[in-house]
Amino acid sequence: MTGSVNLYLALIHSPVQNKNGEVIASAVSNLDLHDISRAAKTYGVQAFYVVTPLEDQRELVREIISHWTEGAGAKYNPDRKDALELIRAVDSVDAAMDEISGNGRSRPATVATDARSHPDNIGYAALSRMLEAERPHLLMFGTAWGLTREFIETADYVLSPIMGPTGYNHLSVRSAAAIILDRLLGNR
């Protein structure tokens, strides 16, 4: 499709942290799937991986997708179909990486997102330039209170947090994903 880029998204439900910093598996939220897939479609993302080790949660994801991509939902709102078709339910980031690098393609570079600053953050302009290269990139978002520090340390890059003019930075993952895609790929 016109305007597509070599970028993939992953929305991670485990390992993430709860409010007390404990490692948990969060529940899939219907609206995360809708909002983030629509933003992904808008900005030309190749695929949107919904990552959860829980089989019943992956089944729920597949049911939601199928409601909107087949039958009544698809007929009622074809724009939703186009967006939700980007979603793949997988049990781990490794499974997403394997799928992206299948058929002899390069293994993607991983980019973690976090509301906290890290000493070696990569900025938006630098990442945007990297997306013009041939190597695929997998941009990873945490649900609940975000990706764990241990997980973030395994990523190739950590994107700078979104800052507005205030000190408050408690955006929803849906809002953060939309803003980050726009900063990386928007025509303004």
Place this chain on the structure above:
Amino acid sequence: MTGSVNLYLALIHSPVQNKNGEVIASAVSNLDLHDISRAAKTYGVQAFYVVTPLEDQRELVREIISHWTEGAGAKYNPDRKDALELIRAVDSVDAAMDEISGNGRSRPATVATDARSHPDNIGYAALSRMLEAERPHLLMFGTAWGLTREFIETADYVLSPIMGPTGYNHLSVRSAAAIILDRLLGNR
């Protein structure tokens, strides 16, 4: 608060259009309130007006706010409290305008948002500069299938639609509001 700007948001539930272009009053969505108030707080917006002529819907808005700003919700998640406190339930855009211009302050300039292009659209850089002036601005978002053409024609300005690199532009109002605030006020 540090970093606040002379900008107000309105999320409009009537008049908006349904999928067939008919004028309707849409239902308030809990997640619109959460996501948009958190983005508003991040970018230093003064207040977030939730506009609906239906009294039971305004009552629902007040109940949601009160859950998170008083009692258990406020204790459980004070960051939500800070965001949801920005919300005011009003029956019309005029009521929001009256409140903003109370106590002898200037009447705000109104800025409509729309996924469609208009011949006299204002761009993001131009509006961003205008927000540095003393006059308040009210940025208006439509729910459902968006603001009606008739309503948009009453606005002082119509902001350019968000375009990514594809032809697809079916963002949720939550994503659109986040991206627009970032384009106008984000530090990148």
